[in-house]
Amino acid sequence: MRKLALQTRRRSRLRFQLRQKAGGRPRLSIYRSGRHIYAQVIDDKVGRTLAAASTLEKDLRARTGADVDAATAIGKLVAERAIAAGVSAVVFDRGPYLYHGRVKALADGAREGGLSF
Numbered sequence: 001m002r003k004l005a006l007q008t009r010r011r012s013r014l015r016f017q018l019r020q021k022a023g024g025r026p027r028l029s030i031y032r033s034g035r036h037i038y039a040q041v042i043d044d045k046v047g048r049t050l051a052a053a054s055t056l057e058k059d060l061r062a063r064t065g066a067d068v069d070a071a072t073a074i075g076k077l078v079a080e081r082a083i084a085a086g087v088s089a090v091v092f093d094r095g096p097y098l099y100h101g102r103v104k105a106l107a108d109g110a111r112e113g114g115l116s117f
Contacts, residue, residue: 007096014093019044022091026050028078028110028117029093032102037066039078039106041087051081071102075109083114092117 018027024045031038038054053074055066060073082090092110097103111117 010096014095018091018093025089025091025117026082026087027093028082028090028115030095030097030103030106032066032071032097035065037071037074037102037106039074039110041078041082041085041090050085050087051078053078053081066102068102068105071105072109072112075106075111076113079110079113079115088114089116 022044026041026043029040029042036055038056039052040049041051042049055061055070055074060070060077082088090110092107094103094107099107107117
């Protein structure tokens with residue numbers, strides 16, 4: 001229970017800081033589990049998801065789980081979909097996860113795909 005409480009505190013603290021710095025930009029939010037990784041571009045003003053990608057999709061299911069290569073591919077895919085939806089600048093919401101490994105790979109993939117943050 002202590003681990004969950006610490007994650008919730010980190011997530012809340014980060015989201016507060018993002019709201020201060022966002023400037024009206026949508027949020028690129030990620031979730032990673034042991035087997036998969038998910039990414040969404042969310043417009044918090046409207047409360048709507050503009051673009052999403054995950055390793056559960058048929059195109060990416062052939063890859064093995066949620067390794068660094070899959071995270072990079074998800075980052076590029078969500079960037080491509082966000083640009084198609086008219087979003088080019090986002091705020092990166094890493095949630096309670098450290099900016100390392102798969103989280104960093106997803107962010108780098110999104111930057112390679114054309115998103116700026």
